[in-house]
Amino acid sequence: MFRILVLDDIAQEGIDLLEATKGIEYEVRTKLKGEELRKSLNEFDGAILRSGVTITPESLQGNTRLRALVRAGVGTDNIDKPAATRRGIVVMNTPGGNTVSTAEHTFAMLLALSRNIAPAHQSLVEGRWDRKAYMGTQVAGKTIGIVGMGRIGREVASRARAFDMKVIAFDPFLTDDQAESLKVERVDTVDEMLPLIDYLTVHTPLTPETKGLIGMAQLDKVKPGLRVINVARGGIYDHDALVKGLESGKLGGVALDVYENEPCTDSPLFKMPGTCCTPHLGASTEEAQTQVAVEGIHLLINYLKTGEIRHSVNVASLDPKTLDELRSYLNIAHRLGLLVHQWHGGGIDHVRLLCRGVVAGKDTRVLSNAFCAGLLERVVEDANVINSEMLLRERGIELTVEHNTEQGAFTSSITVEVSGGGKTVSAGAAVLGHEMPRLILLDGYRLESFLDGRLFVFAHKDVPGIIGSVGTIFGNNGINIAQMAVGREGNAAGGDAIGVLSLDSDVPEAVMKELMSIDAITQAKLIELPAAGELPSWMS
Numbered sequence: 001m002f003r004i005l006v007l008d009d010i011a012q013e014g015i016d017l018l019e020a021t022k023g024i025e026y027e028v029r030t031k032l033k034g035e036e037l038r039k040s041l042n043e044f045d046g047a048i049l050r051s052g053v054t055i056t057p058e059s060l061q062g063n064t065r066l067r068a069l070v071r072a073g074v075g076t077d078n079i080d081k082p083a084a085t086r087r088g089i090v091v092m093n094t095p096g097g098n099t100v101s102t103a104e105h106t107f108a109m110l111l112a113l114s115r116n117i118a119p120a121h122q123s124l125v126e127g128r129w130d131r132k133a134y135m136g137t138q139v140a141g142k143t144i145g146i147v148g149m150g151r152i153g154r155e156v157a158s159r160a161r162a163f164d165m166k167v168i169a170f171d172p173f174l175t176d177d178q179a180e181s182l183k184v185e186r187v188d189t190v191d192e193m194l195p196l197i198d199y200l201t202v203h204t205p206l207t208p209e210t211k212g213l214i215g216m217a218q219l220d221k222v223k224p225g226l227r228v229i230n231v232a233r234g235g236i237y238d239h240d241a242l243v244k245g246l247e248s249g250k251l252g253g254v255a256l257d258v259y260e261n262e263p264c265t266d267s268p269l270f271k272m273p274g275t276c277c278t279p280h281l282g283a284s285t286e287e288a289q290t291q292v293a294v295e296g297i298h299l300l301i302n303y304l305k306t307g308e309i310r311h312s313v314n315v316a317s318l319d320p321k322t323l324d325e326l327r328s329y330l331n332i333a334h335r336l337g338l339l340v341h342q343w344h345g346g347g348i349d350h351v352r353l354l355c356r357g358v359v360a361g362k363d364t365r366v367l368s369n370a371f372c373a374g375l376l377e378r379v380v381e382d383a384n385v386i387n388s389e390m391l392l393r394e395r396g397i398e399l400t401v402e403h404n405t406e407q408g409a410f411t412s413s414i415t416v417e418v419s420g421g422g423k424t425v426s427a428g429a430a431v432l433g434h435e436m437p438r439l440i441l442l443d444g445y446r447l448e449s450f451l452d453g454r455l456f457v458f459a460h461k462d463v464p465g466i467i468g469s470v471g472t473i474f475g476n477n478g479i480n481i482a483q484m485a486v487g488r489e490g491n492a493a494g495g496d497a498i499g500v501l502s503l504d505s506d507v508p509e510a511v512m513k514e515l516m517s518i519d520a521i522t523q524a525k526l527i528e529l530p531a532a533g534e535l536p537s538w539m540s
């Protein structure tokens, strides 16, 4: 049974979906913050939220249960993503669901500003019939500047064109070809468009580059009377510059849907003429809310039940097809991580992963995540496929991933090498048949061994009788050997070799000592791997 927490008001259709899904329990707890939020998050496997709740590092402090946070909407700026990643929590959003509604709201604001809709309505509420005071401006023939030509920016552009407006756009990722096909004029900087435009609308996240995009300095560059609209994120326009711009007439109107601190009920702008403000309503339509709630709940349930990751903003996506194709390779990558961690046994500073054959052409980021999870799992509490690569890099461990799509002896194989403390160990694995993970390489020696359960690994001199001596000690102590593999240097006896025995039971300390006393053995270790067919919780 998975438990899901609904942290914000989401559409009933999303709640109905939770209700109808077997194996899911849910609770709605809105307006949570502080300690109450922290405690609640630790009682659930997944949570869904909108912009009404803020997930800080403190909200996730001590969390051992939560696996996924889904934003029913676009902006995930209210979720501390590094903190979530560190805790192994995948963060997903529903990017397309509210695009059209937000573009429509932008246009509603633009038209409301142009025709003084809000104050004119208010004048009637107050019993005044004053047509002269509310003379407007026609939008046809005017020029609009759009900063951010992503999903919403493009929808706004197409609506502006339908209103016979000229569109000038800035987005660092907008190419000339795209601009041509979108019928917009592309510019290289925001400053370039400022003297040319009658309206400015922004559709970017709040980033260090977009924060204060319109500030005091920009007021000197604008065409006087510019009307500005922000339905993206508070802070993109500098608040004081907006006030100053309206007072001086440099700005002819300000429409805001979003604020630096929300909820925001107290701003000098609300009372100024020439403004039109709404309380973050861009995505608040029945259509958008139904779509983001249903999609968000699907994302949560699919991740918890199958491991499928879509629209993640903090880890690589893992769609059902890729998950299916890679499942057995994720499994061996994870097992290799566990194996080399134990075989190396010391501090690691460099990790190398080589994907070879068919698998090298797939999404190897998830494979390296699975390997890193295995590598850290026994030393870092809660290391998993979501956070392990970040944890590895935070510990100053360098990770390199190489690909070679040429097939070797196997259709696909994964080889890993870890170094540190003057020691390097390596291991390779492949999947035989349908789902049989096999160790095919250890410290450069070719062999073929099981990659599960309890393994006794011993480096030794390839001299006659060594296998017999090891077998006798295990036999005398009632420890059954299920499978045995030996790899050695070249074809001749007498060199260095490595042996891997699969054991049916544990090896007591005293027996290990006895084994280590065999002269020809130079190094031996007992390695614990998941049982055959056992998958880590994040993959099952």
Ligand SMILES: NC(=O)C1=CN([C@@H]2O[C@H](COP(=O)(O)OP(=O)(O)OC[C@H]3O[C@@H](n4cnc5c(N)ncnc54)[C@H](O)[C@@H]3O)[C@@H](O)[C@H]2O)C=CC1
Residues within 6 Å of the ligand: 073, 074, 075, 076, 095, 098, 099, 102, 147, 148, 149, 150, 151, 152, 153, 170, 171, 172, 173, 203, 204, 205, 206, 207, 209, 210, 231, 232, 233, 257, 258, 280, 281, 282, 283, 284
């Ligand atoms: N008011 C509301 O209720 C809603 C607000 N939003 C906000 O709208 C914004 C845009 O959403 P989408 O279009 O869906 O996102 P998107 O990711 O499709 O588009 C964002 C665009 O901004 C561009 N960009 C990033 N940095 C830039 C910069 N410094 N200068 C110019 N362009 C830059 C990106 O290249 C991208 O094309 C987001 O911040 C989102 O949170 C989204 C939905 C509802």
Ligand SMILES: O=C(O)C(=O)COP(=O)(O)O
Residues within 6 Å of the ligand: 050, 051, 052, 072, 073, 074, 075, 076, 098, 280, 281, 282, 283, 284
């Ligand atoms: O999707 C977004 O980024 C939004 O800003 C919409 O916010 P909301 O879900 O309406 O709180």
